[in-house]
Amino acid sequence: MASSSFEKKKYKVIGTRPVRHDGADKVTGRAIYGSDFRLTGTVHGKILRSPHAHARIKSIDTSAAEKHPGVLAVVTSGDFPNLKNKIANLGEGSVNLAHLGANVLAHGKVLYKGHAVAAVAAVNPHVAEEALKLIQVQYEPLKPVVWVLDAMRDDAPLLHDDLRTSSMGKKGDKPSNISAHIHFETGKVDEAFAKADVVIEREFKTASVHQGYIEPHVATALWNEDGHLTIWTSTQGAFTARQQTAELLQIPVSQVTVVPCEIGGGFGGKIAVYLEPVAAVLSRKCGRPVKMVMNRDEVFEGTGPTPGSFVRVKLGATRSGQLVAGEAWLAYDAGAFPGGMIGPGCMCVFSCYEIPNARVDGYDVVNNKPKTQAYRAPGATQAAFACESVIDELAEKLGIDPIELRLKNAAKEGTRRVDGPVYPRIGFIETLQAAQASEHWKSPLVGPHRGRGIASGYWFNIGLKSSASASVNPDGTVSLVEGSTDIGGTRTSVAMQLAETLGIRAEDVRPQVADTDGVGYTDVTGGSRVTFATGLAAYEVGLDIQRQMAQRAALLWECDPAKVACTDGVYKTNGKSIAFAELAGKLGETGGPVVGRAAVDPQGSSNGFGTHIVDVEVDPDTAKVTILRYTAIQDVGKAIHPSYVEGQMQGGAVQGIGWALNEEYVFDEQGRMQNPNYLDYRMPTALDVPMIDTIIVEVFNPAHPYGVRGVGETPIVAPPAAIANAIYRASGTRMRELPMSPPRLWAAMTEKKS
Amino acid sequence: MKDFEFQTATTVDEAVSLLAARGQRARVLTGGTDLIVQLREGQREADLVVDIKKIPELMELTYSAGAGLKLGAAVPCYRIYGDSQIEAAYPALADAARIIGGWQIQSRASIGGNLCNSSPAADSIPTLIAYDVTCHLAGPQGRRTVRAAEFCTGPGKNVLDRGEILTMLEFPAPKKHASAAYLRFIPRNEMDIAVVGAASWVQLNAAGDTIEKARVALAAVAPTPLSPTSVGEWLAGKPAMPQTFAKAGELASQAARPIGDKRGTVEYRKHLAGVLTKRTLAIAVDRARGVATSAH
Amino acid sequence: MAKKIHVATTINGEPVEFLCEARQSLLEVLRDTLNLTGAKEGCNNGNCGACTVLLDGQPVDSCLVLGVEVEGARITTIEGIAQDAHLHPIQQCFLEDAALQCGVCTPGFIMSTKALLDRNANPSEHEIRFQLSGNLCRCTGYDKIIRAVQDSAKALAAGGRRTTEKTARPNGSPAKQAQTQPR
């Protein structure tokens, strides 16, 4: 698809920094986010949540709530179809519908504190909350299990009686909390370790962390009198929201329209449905539009954190620093239902390196936490924290510069991954070289209690399905309709690719995100895929329009369309030429509207590598870590809109800083989260971070016409390891547990002293 | 949240009679930054909320070098650090006022409200104790005063009787060669609850080399803000130098009797009480010597 | 059902009257009663700043103000910032500096920025970070927001016009872009 001429081409639009098309609406407060949307007659829904982390529901009595003045409907799981263990393919991953349904409203058992049990619709949210207090639920509390290794024990309380361990499709013979075991093995691992000059084996733990998007989950549903269901929601993927809702309600997808409103952040956490099906059933019951908005504590307790983990990594190397053997053992929280992030965790743990002999074992473990969800490079950060810490220790032990050690073993084109496949052209080495050449790395770090750390990270970056169409307006502009909800400026990065293809200005494309009836199927905004895959669709839309426009020019000139060439938006033949805009004005007389369309499904991943450098200072008295300087380096293939590429790198880095230093779910002995608010779940504020420098590396991706690789997820992978490595150099203490919060670091520093 | 009746009082007597009539079912609203959250989250319930911000006496902020500072109970924090005279005279008060929540919180929250909420971790209370502030109360039985150190009686509990409100905080006039500082430890740099807080007030001799008198007060190391008199007594007569501050820190650490919770372990909190006592003493001494020192 | 109270106030320079229950926050009133949905609810307990509005010129979390409290007050919301069909220089700088991704925290940040620059025309980076620490952003890592505030200060100093020079990178180095030729 890609020709080498694109690689060297000078672009007119790509690489520039136009103002985003939705910008004015977003700085004036006019943009309509999920909670800003309101239909006449809207009533408000609220959810009753479990106070227990693990309990059997003996009975639910909603009669008093139903009689409360102002209440219009009450629902429990009994109002939903009884879903069997049916697997629904949601494009990016699949889901067991019985589990999804039981997560939306508990069936028989509650599996985490905050698990939804019943819902009420009332004239306003306050009345709905009053009614929740009137619902009588009798629970039989059961022993909860929270820590992943505890949940794996033979004597652990079982969350699901029917869950058996699947080993790549082979089922275990007894019920277990371990829902899956993954195993990769390549080469002769034990022999290689025996021959290695240096072997380092370490254990790592990470706490549950939340995606932390500022906009809580929200949905408004209207089950119309004609039986059609429309849902206005804040989602990363309107089509997957539609499919999940339809499957849970056992109605055809065509009976559901999902309208994606502007979305206030997602990071992987707004793919699964929570409120949509509940609002729908409430609406069906009361005949009114029902709007549901979560409170912040509901977001923390009822929606997906990303897995807490236990990881053991063992690496063997020669004296000269050649990695010869690797072994990793990973156990990740799945949360209340199976299907966590262990797969990518296992595939990413050694993804930066060429290790000829390696073994990876991974376990997906259910425990009494909210069902885990994707969070920016899901599963990779936990794994990289472990591997990149051991690499750093190895470099120190061997007396080799940490970048040199990485360069010596770096994955490159042709490297066979531990899970089997071989890398195509990738840019990991280039990020290491850029790090080495950076002003940050070259400048000395002075002062006591300070240290510099470095780490690398990898994420796949996926393709998947995207659709787009565009129509040419008579004034020479183009209206683009796409299906990717815009979380961080992708309307513009997609529109720019159409503009570049057509040879018009970015401002002359009007991009619009359509609902599920307005555009072809498009997978979620996730997996760092929108600028890559929806961008590819926009490119193909551009080619389609260009072909049609050439035909129109040929009609005007009465020549063969094949003789019409187009460069930079000017159509030419035999000395005659016409610009795109002028030609657009003649569509009416040359056959009517021109509409381009494309649907794409690029296969494979585009492989994003990043390397981060961080300087820290550790207060020797309080063990508080200050980030002094930070540089994020990443191969993005091609930066379509560099400002938003930098923004992704900066935002991901700061999320990683939060994960590294302070963010965590704190559970009490009953498995209840102690800190479900922004005060005690400590995401970084502006005062907690410095400016984040970025170095964009561009190694052309041959699988995309403009070389795009995607950018969003990779930047969160390296920070915890980079910061742990910096803390070690600043304080002499190696931290192997996240977050490296002051009490935890202080305890480790104190233990080391004594 | 449950609905409630709302009244705006314009005189102290009106507020007192409204509150006295309803007892525990009535709540005072000043900045609302604690109360509204507590009502919304069901930690407290109220049938009546009385806004006392429209009572002129409670919004009074007057300072003179001779008479000291009169801080009305409902004066929002931003007015304190926004007044350079007050900031210069009571730097530890400004230290605390500047870090109670973010700016949006400081636009509303008052030091009086922070005191009446009586959280063991409250940022302003150690400062009030260190400055030996007098709290003026008004109730159905008339007016009375209480020293800041005696105001809190337990987590969320204080000496206020039914119908009684705090009207004003009276700060003694600043003395020559004396100053104070407040520091708290939090994992982030802002928007956080103190893991431990410490305020130190020192009176130096004219030469500025000896501590004549000192008071240290700690937050989040006991059920109420703690004022270990042992530390202050030990400091009297000691040379104003780092070794002294470090030793005082050790004493503060010993006096602290914290619990372990989501914000910190017992050991860590005791340790921090020492670190912050040491650091606030150093800043207070610098300030008493006339060296401008920022606590942030 | 709860009794409603009449409140007269001024919003974005215009007199406004509304009815609300005592328990309703100013944020609820703005959004649900007055349809001013620019202020966002992020946490509803004063920890994120997405609902920041100016109350008599001071930035407040409107989720922690009762609707009944604003009798006689002057309120400015994000909807009242742009003048005469032109974006306010702060809005313009946020746009041009790509200081927003999802945009849900943006109205709050712009309001806090306005309050800051109204008081301090030339704040340091530390002052900006300190004064904006009551506003959480999860997308941007704050870098471009801080630069947008710095650029806003310059623009306001230049009489509201955007200055051509964008805020320099730290250490005076321009934004780096390493080009690597494909093999």
Place this chain on the structure above:
Amino acid sequence: MAKVYIPAQWRDLTGGTADVQLDGHSLKQIVAGLEARFPGIAARVCDDGRIAAGLAVSIDGAISSRGLLAPVEPHSEIHFLPAIGGG
């Protein structure tokens, strides 16, 4: 012939064989070939006539979304992997 890598956890069915060469123009044909050689293996790959949930198939380094209809070239390299999602 395409080279098919057998995941370690399926080698109980292949007597330890880690890779095999098979003819086939589609994944469906490859799976049929696998089943003919190693009875029982198709049940690990497929569920209800589709690629099993939680499983992904990589053909020449790219995860395919085309399920059993995915085209296979004469020298393709095929891996069975855990499915991935993204944030």
